Amino acid sequence: MSEATLCWISGPVLRAISRDAFHIHEAVQVGAQGLLGEVVRLRTDESRGGQELTVQVFEDTTGLRPGDLLHGEGVALAVRLGPGLLGHIFDGLLRPLAGGEERNYLFPGQRTTANPLFFFQPLVEKGRLLRGGEPFATAQPVPLPGEPMAPATVGQSCLVPPTLGGEVIEMAPAGEYTETAVVCTLRDATGQEQAIAMSHTWPVRVPRPVARRLVSESPLLTGQRILDCLFPVARGGKATVPGGFGTGKTVLLETIAKWCNADVIIYLGCGERGNEMAGVLDEFPRLEDPRTGRPLMERMVVIANTSNMPVAAREASIYTGVTVAEYFRDQGLHVAVMADSTSRWAEALREVSGRLGELPGEGGYPAYLSTRLADFYERAARVETLAGASGSVTLIGAVSPPSSDFSEPVTTHTKRYVRNFWALDRKRAHARFYPAIDPLTSYSEDAVLLASWWHAQGNPNWAAQRRRFLTVLEEQARLERMAMILGKDAMPPQQQLTLLVAGLLNDAFLRQSAFSSKDRSASPYKQNRMMGLLDRFMDLAAKAVEGEMTVEQIRVLPLLRHLQRMGEEIGEGEEEAFAQLEEGMEKAFRS
Amino acid sequence: MIHANLSLTDAVTRIDGPLLFAHRRVDVGLNEAVEVIGADGLPRLGRIAALDDDFMTIEILESTTGLGLGDTRIRFLGEPISFALGPGILGRVFDGVGRVLDGGPPIPAHTRMTVDGAILNPIRRKKPEDFIETGISTIDVLNSLVRGQKLPIFSGGGLPHNRLAIEIALHARLRNSEGESAETVPFAIVFAGIGVPFETAEFFRRTLEESGALGRTALFLNLASDSSTQRLLAPRFALTAAEYLAFVEGRHVLVIITDFTNYCEALREVSASHGEIPGRKGYPGYMYSDLATLYERAGSLLGKPGTLTQLPILTMPSDDINHPIPDLTGYITEGQITLNRTLDREGIYPPVGVLPSLSRLMKDGIGRGFTHPDHPALANQLYAAYAHAIQVRLLANVVGSDGLMPEDRVLLTFGQQFEHRFIHQERARTLDESMAVGWELLRLLPLSELSRLDDAQMAAHIQVGAESV
Structure with missing residues (x-):
């Protein structure tokens, strides 16, 4: 193990001198507590006979002193991916936060030692040739004593690490094992034996390999009408939600996490509130997944790095989240990542960059901000996995622009890499009009890909209706400006009607109550029905x-x-009520 | 502790603003506390801000007046800055770094806690959902406060934020199903004045004294005349005391901190003296994280009876809610109560600007099983109607009320009545009284405005006594 001696400390950044070999992004353990850090810069230091390394530490550095030792782990900063992730909550470096009263507070260097058991069921036999990324077994958590076995909501596969492969020369029998126990041995092309466990580690900054990327053709349904019908995002797509404080970013992301049709949700609380995390942990286990009838928490992985947790770990947490997402994608699942908020991540980048003495760019952010954003968002994709299955990662990132100014660097750079832009509007939020998405500044580039999907759902007019709705809303803004000069009573009846219709579209279709059990999520069928009714209303009224x-x-x-x-x-499947409403509408205009 | 009471003389090489550079001849760790003693014999609190092989940088948290290179002594305390706490802190007055200021005897210490606080594990937090009745309609009905929340008051110079804060502190209570006070756990108030003028500090002390609550209050005063670096410590000492009261003694603690704007100004000043790259308006780029370490100390823990609720006050420079201080605060806190100057000028008290105000945790503490099943719908409908009324008011300002449609004129009246009868209040109202006023106002509106209410709510609250549907 390589070793170095600390010589300079300032906040989360430190320098050390070593004669051993260290590498960029190598994980290190610092001091007696073994604080986790990462090498970010290397240079030779002739005067001290060796090299000087600069390290960013992901935990509080209070009490560290020059002369303390630092040990390299020999590998890049990596996380352990396995069957123990689903349904649990982790910090930004994927260390479990679970525990009893002794873990009321988080202290630097703290480790949990729990290593629970999983039911292991092999899928292949001895002699089989396995590729990297291929599933070789399934795994399921062993319930606590006295609790019934939970039916698997998400079929969890154990994958061969993407970099390995070969002939199975040993396979453990079905049974209970820890996720780090060796359950399978492969002989690779060089004749070497590779031990494989149910879990494996993967460096967070390296995208996991895939066979090829595919074009998306189905939407990530969110159950939110304004998104699904006006500004849809495709599976494997990327969307951003910029909004000032109090405009409902978090509620929107939580709502999507609850009702979207992904198999696995990664909820990434990056530099946000602790009480919000407590709310998620309180609410999600009690909510039922409408598709499986199981608690929603069972399809979630929560990564929490609240605003008062160390800043450097916030920087890493976003990569951790997307790496976990890719791991589930590689099992042939559809994954959605909610990142709240990418601005806090960018701020962490800025803070660490400042401590490293780098030249600041726009807004004090480092010049590589846009590259890092691109790296992150490019990890969203619909893919064919190494094992030949189809999976996707959809990224939805919140942005918290200072002063609600959308021209600031994080928003503008993000806009360059995402295809869907859901701008939140303070005026709508003030009127408690949620989701407060502004239909005039938002856009969806994925919409063109998805018209045929809606056609297949029984609505051939989806694209035309969508266009019509957007046009009316656009017209409303124009007419309202005009009313400011003329007064509404001076307008011709057609224009007054447009204002009435636009008001109705907003109130009846775009507004959706996250707290009403009937309204919180709408199926494509209900959305189509409502869209059709309003479309017809416009015809009749005109x-x-x-x-x-x-x-x-x-x-x-x-x-x-x-x-x-x-x-x-009107609840889901209450076709009678819709038919009645439709009939009533026709009658109202006939008389 | 190994280094406790170790001291160093003849080591200082440079003093630059609040920073002091010295030879590192002893083995000390980052962030540990030191006392810097000048020729005058006065100890000044400081901490180790950076370290290398040969030198250390000490940030002095008090005035550096009178320090010299040759005659300055540094005493190492061997631990991060801590606060010695014990049961006697209620009823006492402290300065910004926890020293007794009221001339009384010292406080017998039972425990020492580091003032930076430990990070609450999010998974061990209890979800805040106990509705607190404050007696203020705009808060109780529209922006409900719950225990463990951090709800700042965004104010401006000359607005009655101090009066509002103290009224909330004195009136705040849990209610049971009969609407009666239902307290089983003792409560305490921690008040921290950061850079406040003497008059403000005195106002709080006197009001608390007159109401008999001073005995349950710990006051931390960093007056405008005190050192600005000490301002950075004042809220930390106050919050440490609050955490002690909440999680060691098990009380419901309400922390009022005024004025966070002074705190941020001090942060900017100290950051500049460190030579850090300034961010927006000269405030340091880490201001968000720094404020978060303070605000995030609100909350409650699973299995512990006490709670810590924060009511920080900040004055928005030139009433601008987009200024970095309110902006970053709003991103961290769970909502905000915004005070409005126009309402204040019209004599409306409390002048709560309803539209930009928000309570994020409200949804968890109201409605069925908490307050009243129709409370969420009422709040929603009042918001929607008042927002519409404000929009119409804008239109009326341009085209005159003659250019309005008849239904718009109704809204204009509603807006005016809402401000004078709902926002304005002569005395504290119970939640039921506040809600009754709300329903009464909604009855002014035409049916088409009431889309947030369902038919049952319409029948129960709107169409009472009305013959037609």
Whole structure:
């Protein structure tokens, strides 16, 4: 093991002198407590006879002193990926946060030693040739004594590490093992024997390899009408949610985490609030996954690096999250990552960069900010895995722009790499209009890929209806500016009707209550039905205004209230109620 | 402790602002506390900010006046800056670094806690959901406060934030199903004045004294005339005391810290003297993380009876909510209560600007099983209608109320009534009284405005006594 001696310490950055070999991004353990760190810079130091390394430490460095020793681990900063991840909460370096009262507070250098058992079921026999990334067994947590075995919501496979492969020369029988126990031995192409456990480690800054990348053609359904119908994101796509404080970023991400149709959710709390994490941990185990009937928590991995946790670990947490996502993708699953918030990650980058004395770029951020953002977002993809299965990683990143100014560096750079932009609007949030996504500044480049999917769901008019809705909303903004000059009463009936219709679209379709059990998530069927009804309403109302009816008469129709509240009043599968509403609408305009 | 009471003379090589550079002739660790003693014999608290083989950098947290190179002695305390705490801290007055200021006897220490606090493990946090009734309608109905929350008051110079904070502190109580006070755990107030003028400090002390709550209050005063580096420590000492009261003694603690703007100014000053690269408006780039280490100390722990609720006050420079101080605060705290100057000028008290105010934890503490099943819908509907009313008011300012449609004129009236009857209040209201006012105001509105209420709510609260549907 390589060793170095500390010679300079300032906050989370330190320098050390060594005669041994160290490498960039190598993981190191610092001091008696074994604080985890990473080598970020190397140079020879002739005067001291050796090399000087600069290290960023992921834990609080209080109490470290020159002369303390630092040990290299010989490998890049890596995390252990295995069956013990689902349903649990970890820090930014994937160390479990679980524990009893003794873990009320987090102290530097603290380690948990728990190594639980898993049911191991081999899928292949001796003699079989295995490729890297191929599943060789399934694994499932062993329940606590007295608890029933939970049915697997997500089929978890054990994968051959992507860099290995060969002939199976030994395979353990089905049974209970820890995730680090050797359960399989391979003979590789050089004749060497490779021991394989249910879990393996992978360096967080290196994307896991895939056979090839595929084009996305199905949406990541979020259950949120404004997203699925107006600004959809494809599976394997990337979206960003910028918004000032209090505009509902976190609630939106939590809502998507709850109801989207991914197999696995990675919820990444990066520099956010501790109480929010407590809320997630309190709420998700109690919510039921509508698709499986099991607690939603069972398909989640929570990575929490709250704002008061060490800054450098915040920088690493985002890579940890996406590496875990890729691990599940490689099992042929669809994964969605919610990163809240990438601005805090960028700030951590800035802080560490400042301590390293690098030249600051725009806004004080290092010049490589945009490259790092690109590296992160490019890890979203729909792929064919090494084993030939199809999986995807969808990335949804929140951005917290200072002063709600979307021209700041993190927002503008992010915009260059994502295809879907969901801008949150303070005015809507002030009126408690949620999700407060502004339909005029948001966009979705994935929408064109997805029209055929909606067609297949029974709505051939999806693209046309979507366009019509967006046009009306655009028109509303224009007319409202005009009303500021003319007054509304001076407008012709058609324009007054447009304002009425736009108000209805907002209230009936775009607004969705995250706290109503009927409205919190809408199926594609319900979305189609609602979209169709509103589309028809526009036709009928336009015709009525051309005829005898005044806008005022339409405004007071009791029908309007039913349309406004159909999201909350009509539950999934209540086709009768929709049919009744439709009939009532036709009747209201006939008379 | 090995280095405790180790001291060093003739080691100082440079004094630059609050920073002191010295030869490292003893084995000390990063962030450990030191006392720097000048020729005048006065100890000044400091900490080790950076270390290398030969030198150390000490950040002095008090005035450096009177320090010299040759005659300065450094005493090493061998641990990070700590606060000695014991049961006697309530009813006492301290300075910003925890020294008794009221002339009374010293406090017998039972435990020492580092002032930087330890990181609460998010998984061990208890989800805050105990609704606190404050007696303020705009808070109780629209932006409910729950135990363990951090809810700042965004104010401006000359607005009555101090009065509001103290009223909340004195009135705040849990209510049981009958709406009665339901306290089983003792409560305490920790008040920290950061860089406040003497008059403000005196206002708080006197009000607490008159109400008889001073005996349950620990006051930390860093007056405007005190050292600005000490301002960085004042909230840390106050929060450490609060954590002791909450998690060691098991009390419900309400922490009022005023004024965070002074804290941030001190942070900027110290950062500049360290030669750090300035960020937005000259504030250091790590201000978010630094503020987070303070605000995140609110909360409660699983299996412990005590809670720590923070009510920090900050004055927005030129009433600008986008200024870095309120902006970064808003990103960390669980909402904000914003005070509005226009309302204040109209004589409305408390002048809570309803639209930019928010309580993120409200949803967990209201509704069925907590307050009233229809509370969330009422809050939602009031917000939607008032936001619409404000929009119409803007329109009316341009085109005059004659250019408005009849339904818009109704909204105009609603907005005005809302401000004078709901926001404004002469005395504390119970939640039920506040909600009754809210429903009454909604009855002014046409049916088409009430889309956030379901039919049952309409029947129960809106169409009472009305013949037609």
